[in-house]
Amino acid sequence: MKVESQNFIPAAQIAIRNPNIQEAVTTGTRNSYVKRNLAMSTPTLEHGEAMRQQAAEAKRRALRNLPDLLEKAEANMKANGITVEWAQSSQEVCRLVVEIAKKHNVHLVAKSKSMVTEEVALNDVLEAEGMEVIETDLGEFIVQIGKTHPSHLLAPIIHMTKPEIRDLMVKELGMTPTDDAGEMTKFAQAHLRHYFLEADMGISGGNFILAETGSICLVTNEGNGRMCTTLPRVHIAIVGIEKVVETVKDYATLTQVLPRSGTGQVMTVYTHMINGPRQPGESDGPEHVYVILVDNGRTNIYDTDYAEALACIRCGACQNACPVYRSTGGHAYGWVYAGPIGAIVTPLLVGMENASPLPQASSLCGACKQVCPVNIDIPRMLLDLRHDLVERGETSKIWDIGIKFWAIGNKSPRLFQIGGAMARFGRNHVLKNNFPGPLGGWTDYRDFPNFAPKSFHQLWKERQAAKNTNNGGANNG
Amino acid sequence: MAHDSKRPSPKGKKVSLFVTCMIDMMYPETGMSVVNILEHLGIEVDFPMAQTCCGQPAYNSGYRSESKQVAIQFLKAFKDSEVIVTPSGSCAAMVLHEYPVLFEDDPQWKAEAERIVSITWEFTEFLVDGLGITDLKARLPQPTTFAFHDSCHGMRLLGLGQAARTLLGNVENATIAELNEHEVCCGFGGLFSVKMADVSGAMLQKKVNNINASAASIIITGDSSCLTQMNGGLSRKGSSKKVRHIADILAEGLVGEGK
Numbered sequence: 036m037k038v039e040s041q042n043f044i045p046a047a048q049i050a051i052r053n054p055n056i057q058e059a060v061t062t063g064t065r066n067s068y069v070k071r072n073l074a075m076s077t078p079t080l081e082h083g084e085a086m087r088q089q090a091a092e093a094k095r096r097a098l099r100n101l102p103d104l105l106e107k108a109e110a111n112m113k114a115n116g117i118t119v120e121w122a123q124s125s126q127e128v129c130r131l132v133v134e135i136a137k138k139h140n141v142h143l144v145a146k147s148k149s150m151v152t153e154e155v156a157l158n159d160v161l162e163a164e165g166m167e168v169i170e171t172d173l174g175e176f177i178v179q180i181g182k183t184h185p186s187h188l189l190a191p192i193i194h195m196t197k198p199e200i201r202d203l204m205v206k207e208l209g210m211t212p213t214d215d216a217g218e219m220t221k222f223a224q225a226h227l228r229h230y231f232l233e234a235d236m237g238i239s240g241g242n243f244i245l246a247e248t249g250s251i252c253l254v255t256n257e258g259n260g261r262m263c264t265t266l267p268r269v270h271i272a273i274v275g276i277e278k279v280v281e282t283v284k285d286y287a288t289l290t291q292v293l294p295r296s297g298t299g300q301v302m303t304v305y306t307h308m309i310n311g312p313r314q315p316g317e318s319d320g321p322e323h324v325y326v327i328l329v330d331n332g333r334t335n336i337y338d339t340d341y342a343e344a345l346a347c348i349r350c351g352a353c354q355n356a357c358p359v360y361r362s363t364g365g366h367a368y369g370w371v372y373a374g375p376i377g378a379i380v381t382p383l384l385v386g387m388e389n390a391s392p393l394p395q396a397s398s399l400c401g402a403c404k405q406v407c408p409v410n411i412d413i414p415r416m417l418l419d420l421r422h423d424l425v426e427r428g429e430t431s432k433i434w435d436i437g438i439k440f441w442a443i444g445n446k447s448p449r450l451f452q453i454g455g456a457m458a459r460f461g462r463n464h465v466l467k468n469n470f471p472g473p474l475g476g477w478t479d480y481r482d483f484p485n486f487a488p489k490s491f492h493q494l495w496k497e498r499q500a501a502k503n504t505n506n507g508g509a510n511n512g
Numbered sequence: 513m514a515h516d517s518k519r520p521s522p523k524g525k526k527v528s529l530f531v532t533c534m535i536d537m538m539y540p541e542t543g544m545s546v547v548n549i550l551e552h553l554g555i556e557v558d559f560p561m562a563q564t565c566c567g568q569p570a571y572n573s574g575y576r577s578e579s580k581q582v583a584i585q586f587l588k589a590f591k592d593s594e595v596i597v598t599p600s601g602s603c604a605a606m607v608l609h610e611y612p613v614l615f616e617d618d619p620q621w622k623a624e625a626e627r628i629v630s631i632t633w634e635f636t637e638f639l640v641d642g643l644g645i646t647d648l649k650a651r652l653p654q655p656t657t658f659a660f661h662d663s664c665h666g667m668r669l670l671g672l673g674q675a676a677r678t679l680l681g682n683v684e685n686a687t688i689a690e691l692n693e694h695e696v697c698c699g700f701g702g703l704f705s706v707k708m709a710d711v712s713g714a715m716l717q718k719k720v721n722n723i724n725a726s727a728a729s730i731i732i733t734g735d736s737s738c739l740t741q742m743n744g745g746l747s748r749k750g751s752s753k754k755v756r757h758i759a760d761i762l763a764e765g766l767v768g769e770g771k
């Protein structure tokens with residue numbers, strides 16, 4: 036997918052002024068956030084915190100042992116009859132998928148939801164090769180017919196209102212207009228059904244890969260994942276290398292927090308454990324199962340202080356909790372991963388110079404870390420990325436100079452007080468409530484109070500002087 | 513070297529006030545409120561005149577070397593202090609959480625930074641957790657309904673919130689109402705408020721709507737930065753509601769004390 040993250044500020048402004056996006060994103064994120072908070076504090080908050088702690092530990096351990104676990108996972112998957120491929124770049128992912136598709140004479144591909152395939156823009160490549168690709172997750176399907184991109188990790192069309200979805204379905208699919216969500220869902224499912232039955236190949240992501248057993252784990256709510264991975268002759272799971280965990284027990288630990296954090300569910304409707312192709316005597320399942328393990332920049336992150344970002348289980352909780360995401364929606368972030376975790380992994384995966392506004396797109400309120408089921412310290416990493424931007428000279432000169440002056444004024448107590456007096460004069464008598472240049476953003480949205488006539492330094496000095504005189508007077512008397 | 517909530521007890525020690533740069537220039541009366549409350553409790557207060565800023569504005573923008581220069585001035589200004597109290601959760605969090613990062617590899621300043629971290633307290637947690645004071649025996653002149661806005665750094669980095677509620681809850685004539693989304697950021701975020709003014713403004717608008725919908729006439733916060741943001745938005749929208757600092761309300765209660 037094309038990276039447009041440098042455009043964050045104007046894109047955010049457009050989203051903020053779009054009442055549909057505002058209504059849809061505010062409602063969608065708030066609902067999930069409220070449900071998440073309830074689920075993670077039932078029966079008690081301590082219980083929820085203990086689950087987070089365990090999940091964080093399981094993922095950290097998996098990351099520490101990542102190279103070993105990947106080897107073990109590969110060996111066990113192979114033993115299960117799964118063909119394992121490794122892809123370093125997005126081009127390699129696409130090339131491998133095309134090769135597999137050609138080998139098996141594939142014309143129709145049914146996909147279940149996968150963020151990695153968004154990352155590598157797989158659909159475009161397959162279509163250019165003459166294949167028909169259909170997204171079968173309802174949200175992704177709407178994204179596909181609307182020719183746009185998902186704006187949220189779990190809820191791809193969280194940015195759309197119901198009437199917008201209705202109108203799109205009427206226009207693109209000839210649906211009889213209805214405002215009943217159930218009817219709309221039924222219509223879409225009926226539309227999708229024959230694709231499931233006729234698809235030659237299914238493509239899925241993977242929520243976890245279990246090294247111990249060589250299984251691919253997929254959690255979904257719609258059942259489309261099961262159809263994509265069992266009905267077609269060929270199944271390819273395209274999975275980031277960071278998705279490997281060690282044991283079935285670790286999976287159990289993580290699967291407690293994933294749905295709770297994402298949608299507030301105790302469990303998703305479907306959990307699939309895929310252990311390889313159809314075995315002799317089995318009545319269903321694909322003839323061939325492939326797993327493509329995708330790097331695409333992840334090992335670069337692994338080798339830095341930002342490795343913790345790879346612990347993400349893509350639950351979307353940080354997006355729902357983030358007041359910036361709630362105001363801008365996901366598209367403003369300009370790439371696949373939006374919200375707090377996107378502000379970290381986007382610059383790390385696509386290059387800082389291609390996403391330099393994203394680390395700034397946070398008030399550092401910490402809501403993301405508070406809800407993250409694996410306790411990723413996102414605010415800390417945002418601070419570190421901002422520091423990197425300064426070190427790399429990727430900040431605007433006006434701020435560089437401003438901060439230099441600020442430091443000179445604040446490291447000298449005398450200059451600090453002179454600077455304060457100048458600021459007071461400037462605000463109270465010259466600029467009033469209309470700031471210039473880079474500070475103008477303040478007075479665009481809010482008033483700025485007058486500076487006090489006397490600083491605390493002055494008040495304290497006067498107070499001490501008065502005290503001394505009083506004491507002196509008392510002594511004299 | 514990380515912030516440990518088990519700092520040595522500050523009981524019986526002289527307090528040095530870190531007033532913060534913002535209160536110094538814009539809300540000095542809030543600094544005086546803190547002094548009045550502490551002195552009312554019989555605590556000796558001093559104000560090291562060499563203090564400036566904690567360094568947070570530069571730190572949060574990634575300018576660590578500039579931030580450090582200012583943080584060194586902080587260490588110098590408070591070199592003789594036994595206990596530092598500040599009426600800001602955010603500035604306290606800067607010292608407690610970020611000084612360990614800034615001075616981690618600095619042989620010259622590391623030890624002093626560690627000492628400063630071990631003696632720094634946000635104002636309400638100093639009273640409640642540090643001294644064990646939960647009731648100031650205060651009384652407001654008028655019955656007033658308040659609600660709390662939880663400032664992010666205080667709440668999420670220092671675990672604050674309860675201390676201020678406890679203190680105000682025990683003030684006569686004070687009623688505490690709900691503020692919807694009291695735990696959601698007001699959108700200030702330091703330079704974020706000007707660098708990303710549209711986003712910050714959108715966050716503020718939601719906060720203003722929630723404040724206007726609250727039964728409270730006064731919103732309480734422990735940070736003058738959030739206060740400036742929220743009052744700026746309320747005044748721009750012509751709201752009659754006001755955001756005030758917890759220290760000012762408590763100090764007013766002491767003036768009208770009569771419990």
Ligand code: SF4
Nearest residue numbers: 347348350351353407
């Ligand atoms: S960073 Fe944490 S909260 Fe955000 S999507 Fe990943 S796991 Fe979920």
